[in-house]
Amino acid sequence: MALPGNELLSFTRRLSEGWTLRPKSVPQSGLGMLKIKESAFDEPFYLGEFPVTSAWLAVTTPDGQSAEGAAQVMDDRVELAEALALCDAVLSGHLPGWQDVVSLLERGQALRQTTNNERKLILARTQVDFSLLDDAGDNDAEA
Amino acid sequence: MLKLDPIWQPDAQQENFRLLLDAMARPGHRYTLDTLPENGTVALTVLATLLDAEVSLDDPHALLRHEDWPMLQAQSTSTEQADYILCDATQTADFTPKLGTLPSPELSATILLVVDNIGKGNLQLKLTGPGIKDDRSLSITGLDSTWLSKREEWNCAFPLGVDLILIDDKQVAALPRTTKVEVI
Numbered sequence: 001m002a003l004p005g006n007e008l009l010s011f012t013r014r015l016s017e018g019w020t021l022r023p024k025s026v027p028q029s030g031l032g033m034l035k036i037k038e039s040a041f042d043e044p045f046y047l048g049e050f051p052v053t054s055a056w057l058a059v060t061t062p063d064g065q066s067a068e069g070a071a072q073v074m075d076d077r078v079e080l081a082e083a084l085a086l087c088d089a090v091l092s093g094h095l096p097g098w099q100d101v102v103s104l105l106e107r108g109q110a111l112r113q114t115t116n117n118e119r120k121l122i123l124a125r126t127q128v129d130f131s132l133l134d135d136a137g138d139n140d141a142e143a
Numbered sequence: 144m145l146k147l148d149p150i151w152q153p154d155a156q157q158e159n160f161r162l163l164l165d166a167m168a169r170p171g172h173r174y175t176l177d178t179l180p181e182n183g184t185v186a187l188t189v190l191a192t193l194l195d196a197e198v199s200l201d202d203p204h205a206l207l208r209h210e211d212w213p214m215l216q217a218q219s220t221s222t223e224q225a226d227y228i229l230c231d232a233t234q235t236a237d238f239t240p241k242l243g244t245l246p247s248p249e250l251s252a253t254i255l256l257v258v259d260n261i262g263k264g265n266l267q268l269k270l271t272g273p274g275i276k277d278d279r280s281l282s283i284t285g286l287d288s289t290w291l292s293k294r295e296e297w298n299c300a301f302p303l304g305v306d307l308i309l310i311d312d313k314q315v316a317a318l319p320r321t322t323k324v325e326v327i
Contacts, residue, residue, distance in 0.1 A: 013144070016144065021144060021145050021146070022145075023145050023147055023214070024210070024213050025213040025214055025216065026151050026214055026216070027145060027147075038145070055145070057145060066327075079144055082144045083144065084147050086144070095172065112260065131302075
């Protein structure tokens with residue numbers, strides 16, 4: 001999620017005023033384990049843990065429209081997963097305010113693209129030209 | 144943002160878990176549930192406390208609503224394979240649950256029986272065994288007699304067997320496999 005969490009939370013609070021939100025499963029927060037295989041003996045080991053939170057809810061608007069949404073996010077804030085699940089429901093059911101959710105998504109995508117470009121630039125700066133080492137090696141041999 | 148029924152909240156579940164431990168330690172003693180579900184069967188309070196995604200449940204008498212299952216997260220399975228079985232005690236016992244194995248008797252089923260009333264009724268039981276000083280009497284309404292005969296059959300090869308939890312509209316009482324039950 002690229003947008004600040006507080007902005008998303010205040011947006012969903014405003015959006016869902018007067019709506020009925022019902023949990024479809026108990027929102028949960030915990031740790032996920034990242035398991036990979038090491039290359040020497042091909043044995044699995046846990047590289048590390050990451051926070052993970054999930055939410056699944058049903059929304060009903062005052063005019064009777066309803067939809068379901070769910071979210072699983074690498075974060076330990078349950079309310080954030082609930083907010084994303086609400087956005088998912090609003091988009092899937094085209095509930096009132098779905099255009100605002102689309103514009104938030106587009107802003108988030110643009111922010112993410114900017115971050116990715118910056119990271120690529122930083123990575124490109126760290127690249128080393130190893131072809132020069134060959135010349136240096138030849139000089140040493142001659143000396 | 145989401146409002147959860149108190150039975151799904153950690154505080155209530157911890158209190159209910161303590162209550163269930165006490166109930167298993169003192170068979171036949173009636174305990175009152177402080178937290179009851181806003182909708183659905185009262186057994187949901189007990190199920191919400193005991194179940195998670197690692198265990199399996201069967202509901203042969205369809206006491207649960209469709210929307211209760213994702214909240215409980217338990218895997219649905221056959222009565223013969225289930226870790227927990229929720230039953231209407233007014234109906235007959237017509238299955239054989241998991242009884243565990245000698246090295247792992249804990250791999251048996253726990254049966255939750257929804258009765259009409261615990262503490263009142265014409266079915267009078269005399270209980271003896273661990274956790275009971277001398278004996279204890281327990282009256283029940285809405286328990287088909289087949290449950291007691293089947294229980295005796297299931298528990299005849301201790302430590303194999305099943306543990307029963309009786310639930311009415313606000314109380315629970317436990318009949319672990321170690322308790323001897325006589326109908327007075």
